[in-house]
Amino acid sequence: MKNRTINVGLVQHACSKDPEENLLKAQEGIREAAQQGAQIICLQELFRSLYFCDVEDHDNFLLAEKIPGPTTEVLCELGKELDVVIIASLFEKRAEGLYHNTTAVIDADGSYLGKYRKMHIPDDPGYYEKFYFTPGDTGYKTFKTKFGQIGVLICWDQWYPEAARITAMMGAEMLFYPTAIGWHKDQDSATNDEQYQAWQTIQRSHSVANGIPVISVNRVGIEGEMKFWGGSFVTNAFGKLLCQADYEKEEVKVVPIDLAQSDRYRTHWPFLRDRRIDSYSPILKRLIDED
Numbered sequence: 686m687k688n689r690t691i692n693v694g695l696v697q698h699a700c701s702k703d704p705e706e707n708l709l710k711a712q713e714g715i716r717e718a719a720q721q722g723a724q725i726i727c728l729q730e731l732f733r734s735l736y737f738c739d740v741e742d743h744d745n746f747l748l749a750e751k752i753p754g755p756t757t758e759v760l761c762e763l764g765k766e767l768d769v770v771i772i773a774s775l776f777e778k779r780a781e782g783l784y785h786n787t788t789a790v791i792d793a794d795g796s797y798l799g800k801y802r803k804m805h806i807p808d809d810p811g812y813y814e815k816f817y818f819t820p821g822d823t824g825y826k827t828f829k830t831k832f833g834q835i836g837v838l839i840c841w842d843q844w845y846p847e848a849a850r851i852t853a854m855m856g857a858e859m860l861f862y863p864t865a866i867g868w869h870k871d872q873d874s875a876t877n878d879e880q881y882q883a884w885q886t887i888q889r890s891h892s893v894a895n896g897i898p899v900i901s902v903n904r905v906g907i908e909g910e911m912k913f914w915g916g917s918f919v920t921n922a923f924g925k926l927l928c929q930a931d932y933e934k935e936e937v938k939v940v941p942i943d944l945a946q947s948d949r950y951r952t953h954w955p956f957l958r959d960r961r962i963d964s965y966s967p968i969l970k971r972l973i974d975e976d
Contacts, residue, residue, distance in 0.1 A: 689944040691832050694723030697917045698935040699906030704733045714937050719767040721939040724832045727772040729904040730840050730865040739909050741816040749778035753797045757789050765795025770830045774863035786818045793831040801826045803839040811911055827857045840864045849891035858944050864903040867913035889924040896922050896951040898942045922947040
């Protein structure tokens with residue numbers, strides 16, 4: 686079997702109130718990952734700011750920007766300089782009063798390939814995203830980069846197997862999840878562990894079910910009442926953990942992934958072959974009524 690090894694980079698860090706400081710930290714992380722041989726580098730969700738969705742504050746809309754725009758211009762230059770693909774999660778101002786949680790994808794030649802707008806928008810204590818973000822209307826997307834065809838989803842999308850399945854069916858050779866998730870800073874350790882394990886397990890299951898690697902990049906640090914749990918990780922095409930970052934430390938990880946493994950796992954575990962697409966129409970309903 687032909688080896689198709691791609692080095693993926695994960696940049697996990699804490700954020701401050703200063704967007705320019707956060708951008709510089711992300712650029713430093715990208716450079717460090719590139720020096721370690723990374724070819725595709727993923728940043729965490731909304732890396733240019735603190736996770737502002739913990740409160741409903743109209744002033745936070747001032748953090749938004751156009752995509753493509755000033756941040757993508759900086760990252761396009763950096764991607765071209767380093768010959769790396771960059772996955773960058775940003776707060777998008779689409780128009781006056783219309784905002785999205787959006788990830789831009791930049792190819793290794795510095796070209797802007799396009800964007801994916803977050804489809805699933807949470808609204809929970811500490812995660813008031815519906816106040817800020819209009820649900821995505823790009824549909825699920827893949828991006829043909831120099832180093833492979835990638836799928837990008839964002840944070841809350843992680844919990845939905847439908848999103849992973851559709852993106853995989855569209856040809857994604859690996860799934861990237863920029864993320865900002867944590868627990869209350871005073872929460873007990875048993876609950877913390879349960880929540881983290883659920884978060885990681887559901888994403889590993891996407892890898893198993895679809896036969897493709899998953900790369901999830903989270904932030905660290907305490908912001909308000911929230912302690913972001915880090916724990917960024919990479920799986921192979923059958924859900925095996927290849928790497929897991931620390932829960933608290935800022936880290937840059939570079940992990941080799943052999944994309945040729947997907948064919949072997951999909952052949953030996955032919956979940957796609959045995960799908961009964963003729964029986965799945967009820968999934969389009971919110972709830973299936975009892976007879």
